[in-house]
C-alpha cells in the first residue's frame with residue numbers, strides 16, 4: 001500500500017489548479033498553507049478545504065489519511081468569509 | 085402600546101395576503117417567532133429588513149456600534165441624519181416603520197457581556213451577522229449553552245457563506261470549523277493573560293449587492309427552520325456562493341471529536357432571583373439550600389479582581405472588577421510608577437476562595453444569566469432570573 005496520495009487541488013472558482021502527490025500524513029492545514037503560498041492567495045483570509053467526492057469541509061487538523069482522501073480526489077480550497 | 089390586528093383595506097386586502105398564497109406558509113408561526121439578530125452591519129440591516137417584512141413577531145437586535153457615514157452604502161435602515169446614533173436604536177425605529185405589527189428590542193451592547201444565556205433561550209433562533217471569527221465563536225458558545233440554533237453568515241466582495249448550527253443535533257458546530265490558523269489570528273488580538281490588545285479593526289470591503297443576496301439566503305433558512313421545512317441547510321452544513329465566476333456548493337462541516345462546545349448545554353437546576361446587590365455569600369448559600377455541597381460556580385467571563393503594582397515600593401492597588409477581555413493590555417502599566425501591575429483573576433466563585441462580599445453588580449452578570457456549577461452531587465446550572 002502506498003503512503004502517498006495523488007489528488008487534484010484547486011480553488012473553488014477553478015482559477016488555480018494543480019495535480020499533486022502528497023504523503024498521507026500531510027494535514028489538511030498543510031495543504032491549505034501550501035496552496036495559499038503557491039498560488040499567492042490573499043494573506044488576510046483563512047481557507048477551508050472541501051472534498052468534492054463527499055461534499056465535506058475537512059477538519060484542518062486531520063491528515064489526508066484520516067480525512068478519507070483517496071487517489072484522484074479533488075480538493076477545493078475556498079475562503080472563510082468574515083465580513084458582516 | 086396597543087397591538088392592532090393586521091390592517092385590512094377597503095378592498096379586503098391584508099398585509100400578508102401574498103404569503104397566504106404559499107402552500108406551506110404559516111404566518112402565525114412567524115408572528116409567534118422570536119429571533120435574536122447579532123450585528124446590525126451590512127448583513128444585519130438586510131436581515132432585519134427581511135424579518136420585519138416577513139412579520140416575525142419579536143425581534144431582538146444586539147450591536148455596540150454607532151452609525152457612521154461609510155455604513156450608508158450598505159445599510160438600508162440608516163440615513164445620513166442617523167450618523168453617531170446607536171445602530172440598534174435606529175434599526176428599531178425603521179423596522180417599526182416597515183411593520184408596526186411587530187415588537188423590536190434594541191440592546192446597545194456587547195454580545196460577550198450584555199446578553200444572559202437565559203435571555204437567549206427566550207428566542208427560537210439566532211441570526212449572526214458579525215464581522216470576526218472571535219464574535220462568531222462567542223455566539224456559538226452562547227447558542228450551545230442556551231441550546232438555541234443559530235445561522236451564521238459572512239460575506240466578501242462577490243462571495244458569501246451561510247451555515248446552520250443546531251445544538252440539539254450531533255452535527256458539527258462553528259467551533260469545529262475553526263482551524264489552528266484562525267485561532268492564532270484571533271489570539272493575536274489578546275495578550276497571553278487574555279487582556280484586549282488595542283489593534284486597528286480590520287475593515288473589509290463589502291457591497292450592498294452581496295449583503296442582500298446572502299442575507300436573503302440566511303433569512304430563508306430561518307423561515308424554513310421555523311416551518312420545520314427541510315431542504316436548504318441541515319445542521320452543520322454551509323452554503324458557499326461566489327458570483328464572479330459563478331460557483332456554488334454546499335458542504336457538511338466535519339465534526340471534531342475534541343470540540344468542547346457540544347457539552348455546554350445544561351438545563352438549570354437552581355433558580356435564583358436576580359438582584360444586582362446579591363452577594364457571592366448569599367448566592368452560594370442559596371445553592372447549598374437547594375441540597376448541593378462543595379459548590380464551585382463558574383463565571384462565563386473571567387474577571388480582573390484587584391490590580392496590584394509589582395513595584396515593592398509602590399502602593400498602587402485598584403479594584404477593577406471587569407471582564408479580562410474587555411480590559412486593555414495598555415492599562416497594565418501602573419499609573420503611579422510606570423512598573424507593570426499584576427492582577428487577581430476571578431474565574432469561579434467558591435466559599436473557600438472567593439471574596440464573599442462581591443455582588444452580582446461587581447461580577448457584571450447580565451440579567452437572566454445561566455452559569456455552570458460544579459457540586460459534590462454533580463454538575464448543575466444556576467439561572468439568575470429577573471422577575472418582573
Ligand SMILES: [Zn+2]
Nearest residue numbers: 257259260343
Ligand atoms: Zn463543535
Ligand SMILES: [Zn+2]
Nearest residue numbers: 393398418421
Ligand atoms: Zn506602581
